[in-house]
Amino acid sequence: MSGFAEFWAGRELWREPLLAGVLAAALLSYLGVFVVLRRMVFVSAALSEISGVGVATAFYVGSVAGIDPHTHGAIPLLLEPVWFSLVFACAAAALFSLRPGHRKLAAETIVGLGYIVASALVLAILNSPRIAQEAHAVGDILFGNAVTVPRAQILALAAAGAAAIVTHALFFKELLFVSYDPETAMVQGVSVLRYELLLNVIVAVAISVATRAVGALPVFAFTVVPAAAALMLTENLRATLPLSIAFGIVSAALGYYLSWIEQLPTGATMVVVASVFLLPGVARLAKRNTV
């Protein structure tokens, strides 16, 4: 049986994970254009880690409350890791929207500190004896595996995507203005805090939901690589956005296919495929620099 025939024969197995990967890639590749242009690449990594703290905290609080996560329906709604993840990520997004900074500590340093502290907290909580037994389950929720994706996560991704589309359809000009020139936007009466908060919260929700579906590495990569690849090839935002989305979708789909037939790690293969799209842009820049 050829590679593709074998892949096609297993479509019942890959249909939902592939769909999740493609949805996550499309959503993050779109938002990634703003992330890269606003020079907030590290914010997406920090948000991913901070949403992870939310998940780990939910399990920890559950264990303190004596809840067995393996018992069906045992976790009360308020202690669902999903909510904790979203709340933590959105709170961090709100904090980053306030443009925290100091003469000695730039905003990016504070984002970096958030990333470091969140990473350490996740490790510390996951290795706590209280939830050591659930560490594997927590790890799956934290970082996904892009191989098996529950339908609920696909729906969550679709909902996050719909929210992003609606928000950008309604407020695209404001989001663009405050992203490009916040000072002038503020002078002209556009609420910079409101729109930055809106954009950051959407990015936080997308990252939080996508991390659980496809894993931390592909999420970070989809937020940065397709947008960077598209930006190197275009000079027009109307071309950059669809090209970035296309790069993301192809990376997810082709990466999944290659990982299936070559039996490679799915998330990592998606990232490698996405990285290939950087090459035309790099070649273009090199050519421009040598002319």
Next chain:
Amino acid sequence: MIGYRTPLLPPLDLSVRSGTTLGVLGPNGAGKTALLKSMLGLLPLLGGRLVFPMGRPPRVGYVPQRDRLDQSWPLSVLDVVLMGRTSLLGPLRRFGARDRQRAREALDEIGMGELADRPLYALSGGQHQRVLIARAIAAEPELLVLDEPTSAMDPAAERVLLELVERLKRAHNLSVVLVTHQLTAVAGFATEVALVDRARGLFEVGPAREMMTTDRLGRLYGREVHVAEIDGQIAVVIGPPVHPERGGAGPSERRPSEEA
């Protein structure tokens, strides 16, 4: 009273009268940007209040310092100018044919109508500055505020840009606030001048001819200053420090403004 946490300048009373050009002049780090932000309501006053004779804040066309903006964004000239229409249009509405027409008219006014579709990165520094002015004009302002619009420009380009601002001021019946550390940008264009230097606790404001004098500019820069009128224009020459025994410490250490 203005400042970030502590007062930067002595208590001040500053007004921008309709149809005038107020030049805010001072050395680098003099507190001009803090003054500007306070005037625009971006920096809360430490004391006192802003008064609007019209009963509301004026519509402001703002031209920020060009080097604060990232020219690598994948935007066309028209995209940037259209941003000026954002607050006029309000949320939930997209730019329409009227907005595009106004944006193109603003570009025509600054002589860049044919470059509307050119990518931002392909512009020279001077062209980029003009695009920012067109964006401010597209906002249909009552007050045009320019923050260091001619920094890094050669004298001829500076002159051309300031003449453009003067033309726009007349055409749109604007009041103008021009913040700069360059004497040439103020001499001949500002009707009123505010001299600002937080290091000396200096704030003086008055008609340009009264402010652009040897004594006042000498106090502002801590150097000998010669002011002359040539062909109806004010020319200023900055000389050596007034107090050379200070060994260059303090304000006289600053890079002096160039000759005008």
